[in-house]
Amino acid sequence: MKLICNGLDLSDAVLTVSKALNSKTTNPVLEGIKLSASGDKLVLTATDTELTIEKTIKADVLMEGETVVTGKVFGDFVKKLEGEQVELYKPEGDKLQIRYADSNSDIQVMNAEDYPKISKNVNANYFDMKQSDFKSVVEKTVFACATDDSRPVLKGCLFEIDNDGLTVVALDGFRMSVVKKELILKTGNFKAIVPSRTLMEITRLLNKDDDVLRISVEDNALKVEVSDTVLISRLIKGDFIRYKDIMPKEFITNVRINRQMFVGSIERASVVARSEKLNVVKLEIKDGFMNVLAKSEIGTVNENIPVTVDGKDVTIAFNGRYLLDYLKTTDEEFISMNLNSPIDPCVMMPVLNTDYTYLVIPIRING
Incomplete structure (x- = not known):
């Protein structure tokens, strides 16, 4: 793998995907960011198997390939290269060479074959709403999600899509917040319990209030695409509290x-x-x-x-x-x-x- 990219673009991409890393994992590869170079793009991926974030940036790809770098080390290093053109070169072996200005450094890498395979085929059901509306419903509910593990189903918000539009519900046993919003488009009536962490990460990706956001759901997964970023999250399994009875x-x-x-x-x-x-x-x-x-x-x-x-x-x-x-x-x-x-x-x-x-x-x- 060999490519040249803008240092600021690379640093921003690492910062974005790093939100999906889990520093407490016992699996070293889950502390890593996968770099995949092909065509004219570099794709960075981070996952803890519950949440996955993928970011694509432009690159002059001289040799296609992929590798996995330790997220924190790579992130800290490239943050110091935001004003440079950066060349990443992965020859044979377990080192990634990083070239910038008249300098050359290298860091340890891991085998990309060991990285988890994440499916992006999440399209069975979806709904569309303005980014500003999504941020509003999250802000008004996520604070009421439970934070302990005694009832995992309450660590997320219920998204209920029906003929009346969208209803979002969060509760922790002491309070409950319920918000209703109209939708621009929906494929049908369905429900999903979305982890609070996922919702907060989605809102951090949104910076164009009037743009339309599509939330796709299939089986036990959710997908959101914003510009050059894709977020995929597992949903919380189980039956949500019958909130209308409360x-x-x-x-x-x-x-x-x-x-x-x-x-x-x-x-x-x-x-x-x-x-x-x-x-x-x-x-x-x-x-x-x-x-x-x-x-x-x-x-x-x-x-x-x-x-x-x-x-x-x-x-x-x-x-x-x-x-x-x-x-x-x-x-x-x-x-x-x-x-x-x-x-x-x-x-x-x-x-x-x-x-x-x-x-x-x-x-x-x-x-």
């Missing part, structure tokens, strides 16, 4: 509150409350006000916010971070809080947009 249908109290005022008050209360394990913020709603109270050994925050209340007075407490996670992912002016009792779930949504619903479990308090 959402309350009726409420005793409805509270309408200015979102920015609410965010400011909860942020200040959380400064005091975060010294406690559960970050408890107590809300007392009565007489047209919401009293926001947080106490700890650090101090006390006690604030009143004007609200519009329809229904009974209620006192309820939450983990302040769970409230902020939702409130900071919408820019609506007013938020509706729907309540039944101090121990029943609270359902929040923008007053003028019911396509973004958030359920959060309260913390039981005494008195």
